[in-house]
Amino acid sequence: MDQDLAPETIAARLGVVLQSERIARMKQQGFWTDERLVDCLDRAVLAHPDAEAIVSARKDGGCVTRLTYRELAGEVERIAAGLAALGAQPGTIVSVQLPCWWQFAAIVLACTRLGCIVNPLMPTARAHELKAALSLCDTRIFFIPRSFRQVDYPCLLDGVRKDLPGLRHVVVVDEAAPGGFEGLPSGVAIPKAFTHADAVTEIMFTSGTTGAPKGVMQTSNTLLAATRAFAERNGLGAGDTIFMASPLAHQTGYLWGIFLPIFLGARVVYLDQWVPQRAAQLIAAERATFSVAAPTFLTDLLGVQEAEGADLGSLNAFLLAGAPVPKVLVERAAERLGVRIGSAWGMTEVALVTISHPSDSAERVSATDGAPLPGTQIRIVNSGGVPVPPRVEGRLQARGPFNFVGYLKRPDLNDTDADGWFETGDLGYVDDAGYLRITGRAKDIVIRGGEKIPVADVENVLYRHPAIADAAIVAVPDPRLGERACAYVTLRGTDGFDMAEMTRFLAACGVTRTYFPERLEIIAEMPRTASGKIQKFLLRQRAEVDTATASAG
Structure with a gap:
């Protein structure tokens, strides 16, 4: 074997960071089975080759692509052959910035076939985020759409490509020509490369507090262990149809929109852009039985059902994650749809750790974030790292078979102790029954509609503006999205700055539009500690009071 391709070298x-002791323990306990996602595909093809695997729909109601398992496997082989012709081999990082399209799933499977590592990137990522992610990954091959939501992606990439000397091939996926990808060769035999299930298969970037992007590394064993436990807790099988409108580049979409249906040999329905009316149509037409998303999605679906009488009766369960679950939402869904609502907590580093049981009451679903999945453990510790009793708030730590295997090229940031406990950065408590409740976040992140906004990164961009002396972004409660972002700034002298200028400046710097603060407050000075740190909790309190006052008025 080429020394550069040896697993230990990669x-x-x-x-x-993956100790042999952890590997042995996880396999002895049966959580890691050494299966890869492409092995699940092969199993499904043998079991029911002509069963439908993917229904890929557009938000405008136009193009709908349907693939059986046999057809999906054929596409996977074609793409794998094309990747091999481009020089892809075990350990090659392939970045994918596509919407919720069938091609995304096929590329992931093809990469797994070759032992390549997938780096999913959100379609909303712009020049600022792309340059950081592709540089750190040293991406060799990059899949992008020709156009999505009026964005010309080849043109967008042209603006940063000069700063990416390692990027050798850009493959454009064109909606108008779904059968082949521009720049992807064909007719090349697939090498018999095999990558062990303990090798890294995914690098997904997650928001942090330092402003520097962190690439979370997961293996086939960690991701499929989470998938297996998730399926068992929810009672899912090959007869289910999963509806997925969450972005596939988000861990929610990646795991439950790609891994889960292929693992089950089930059917998945993709919607490339969230439009509640279109989502309701697809759920009804395709008889979807299960979905998982942020509470915002269910709120919107209920609005369509109540206003237009949409038929959502096929849904058996809807799992909510990424934001607190209002009790009234659980009760409305049960009353209007007869659907079981579940709550869950997870993050990119640990997949999904806690989830409610199917028999849990509406009160428990809304009041907690669920109980640990088999094999996972959580604990709450005080500032000194000592575990605290039930119902005492503290720092949340987690360990188990789903925990990641390190941050890309930054093992010093792993926040995992010698016993495998990962410091999540969240605050919470555990009740007497072992159910978790998240109460806040030690990490400085705003969650808008289930999507994390990297606050420190956006703040660093704002600091570049010549008019700004200080900048701090905090969360503002929102009844629909859970939170919105409010930027507090102090100005240098009398230099002018307003909402329009902030929007223009962030766009010019290539910041993703969904990361833009939705409120701007200009203040005389920042509240600070004696050591000079900005006291964001005071800004949050101020924002909450201002929001409540405005609502009352």
Whole structure:
């Protein structure tokens, strides 16, 4: 074997932290089975080759692509052959910035076939985020759409490509020509490469507090262990139809929109852009039985059902994650749809750790974030790292088979102790029954509609503006999205700055539009500690009071 392709060489280059003791323990306990996603595909093809695997729909109601498992496998082989012709081999990082299209799933499977590592990137990522992610990954091959939501992606990439010397191939996926990808060769035999299930298969970037992007590394064993436990807790099987409108580049979409249906040999319905009316149509037409998303999605679906009488009766369960679940939403869904609502907590580093039981009451679903999945453990510790009793708030730590294997090239940031406990950065408590309740976040992140906004990164961009002296972004409660972002700034002298200028400046710097603060407050000075740190909790309190006052008025 080429020394550069040896598993230990690849792991060292990436900065993987995966002790042999953990591997042995997880396999002895049966959580890690050494299966890869492409093995699940092969199993499904043998079991029911002509069963429908993917229904890929557009938000405008136009193009709908349907693939059986046999057809999906054929596309996977074609793409894998094309990747091999481009020089892809075990350990090659392939970045994918596509919407919720069938091609995304097929590319992931093809990469797994070759032992490549997938780096999913949100379609909303712009020049600022792309440059950081592709540089850190040293991406060799990059899949992008020709156009999506009026964005010309090849043109967008042209603006940063000069700063990406390692990027050798850009493959454009064109909606108008779904059968082939521009720049992807054909007719090349697929090498018999095999990558072990303990090798890194996914690098997904998550928001942090330092402003520097962190690439979370997961293996086939960690991701499929989470998928298996999730399926068992929810009683899912090959006869289910999963509806997925969450972005596939988000861990919610990646795991439950790609891994889950292929693992089950089930059917998945993709919607490339969230439009509640279109989502309701697809759920009814395709008889979807299960979905998972942020509470915002269910709120919108209920609005369509109540206003237009949409038929959502096929849904058996809807799992809510990424934001607190209002009790009234659980009760409305049960009354109007007869659907079981579940709550869950997870993050990119640990997949999904806690989830409600199917028999849990509406009160428990809304008042907690669920109980740990088999094999996972959580604990709450005080500031000194000592575990605290039930119902005492503290720092949340988690460990188990789903925990990641390190941050890309930054093992020093792993926040995992010698016993495997990962410091999540969240605050919470555990009740007497072992159910978790998240009460806040130690990490400085705003969650808008289930999507994390990297506050420190946006603040760093704002600091570049010549008019700004200080900038701090905090969460503002929102009844529909859970939170919105409010920027507090102080100005240098009398220099002018307003909402329009902030929007213009962030756009010019290539910041993703969904990361833009939706409120701007200009203040004389920032509240600070004696050491000079900005006291964001005071800004949050101020924002909440201002919001409540405005609503009352």
